[in-house]
Amino acid sequence: MELLKSSLHQIKPLYEDKIQEAWQRIDNLTKPIGSLGTIEKIAAKISGITGNLVNDFRKNIVIMCADNGVVEEGVSACPKEITKIVTQNFTRGITGVCVFADMVQADLTVVDIGVDAEFNNPKIINKKIMWGTKNMAKEPAMEYKEAVRAIEVGIEIVDELVKKGYNLIGTGEMGIGNTTTSAAVLCALSNLEAEVVVGKGAGLTDEQHKHKIEVVKKALYINRPNTKDPIDVLSKVGGLDIAGLCGCFIGAAKNRVPIVIDGFISSAAALCAVRLNPLIKDYIFPSHLSAEPGARYMMKEIGLEPMVNLNMRLGEGSGCPFAFFIIEASQKMMRDMGSFEDANIVNDFLIDIREEKAI
The missing domain is CATH 3.40.50.10210 (Nicotinate-nucleotide-dimethylbenzimidazole phosphoribosyltransferase (CobT), large domain)
Known part of the structure; x- marks a missing residue:
């Protein structure tokens, strides 16, 4: 019973700061905001678990x-x-x-x-x-x-x-x-x-x-x-x-x-x-x-x-x-997909997309 009790006690919340950091990266990737749906949510959640923006898995x-x-x-x-x-x-x-x-x-x-x-x-x-x-x-x-x-x-x-x-x-x-x-x-x-x-x-x-x-x-x-x-x-x-x-x-x-x-x-x-x-x-x-x-x-x-x-x-x-x-796939996105800056997409276009998300 002691192992069970101690294990339950050791469980901590996700790293919220890392989730926010992940979303900043995700929303700056060269794609319409939210266009990869659940894959984006998975990537952010993984970052909250591990504390890393990009992860390799065994x-x-x-x-x-x-x-x-x-x-x-x-x-x-x-x-x-x-x-x-x-x-x-x-x-x-x-x-x-x-x-x-x-x-x-x-x-x-x-x-x-x-x-x-x-x-x-x-x-x-x-x-x-x-x-x-x-x-x-x-x-x-x-x-x-x-x-x-x-x-x-x-x-x-x-x-x-x-x-x-x-x-x-x-x-x-x-x-x-x-x-x-x-x-x-x-x-x-x-x-x-x-x-x-x-x-x-x-x-x-x-x-x-x-x-x-x-x-x-x-x-x-x-x-x-x-x-x-x-x-x-x-x-x-x-x-x-x-x-x-x-x-x-x-x-x-x-x-x-x-x-x-x-x-x-x-x-x-x-x-x-x-x-x-x-x-x-x-x-x-x-x-x-x-x-x-x-x-x-x-x-x-x-x-x-x-x-x-x-x-x-x-x-x-x-x-x-x-x-x-x-x-x-969510980690492949985080690792290899280019940002708006990488893709040389103009700032006006980026602003329009972010305003559309806010609406």
Whole structure:
């Protein structure tokens, strides 16, 4: 608990002076004011995080892998053994996140934080807290102290990555049944109804979808999570993967490095982190709008907007490489785009553009 408390305490606001300095540079680049939209906002926010106008990034996607006891309730079309198989496949370089990460030269950190299987693979970091959570439809998914420990694993992982020189983090996960746990977490923290946020996950039928909604309702009714305490919510209706990623968001903000949300599950983790310390929001960049129905509500609760909408719902961290590309594009703009002075654009034209912005 001490690592969690100290990490939350160390998180500081963005450097407002650096944000203003970045906007001065952005608004003096040879383009109409605001014409690069979100890319400009990303560049200014990055400067507020790092304190630098231009940044070079070494990128890493942390993938938290864990099983969920609620799978016993038939909430997924996939057997839970898929968690183990895909966790292994991350180290073979053949999954969606692997190929996209390779495209943008990002590394992967695969963490076993609670898979119900044993690995003999040096490429998988063993941080196992439990052999999968308990069935939240019958009892709390885990003990409060186990949720805290999972969060602290995420903090430790990011601390180590920062020490190794990584300064742009992505978040991914693997765990059959984790759209169910994520939906339950969102319901608990938002008071939204399960019918609104529970999706079909990995290909459920309409009848199975109805059952999944009832399972989420049952888990919330039985466990009565404290909606004012995100850790209590995680322990009762969450998952080890979500808790571990929550720690990653805390660790990134603590270390002043930008961190990217992938989809629905990592959004649940981000929401928990922001509820623990609202300053964490300023260090987060959502990559894409997941096709899960609860995704837009998750973004609304966090107070951020995703960069793109590609109708993706793979998970794994597969959306992060696309966000990495856009973030690095913002730095390319800051580094290489000429100013009005560089382009020999007359001062009268510059004045007209700035007056138009003011209007």
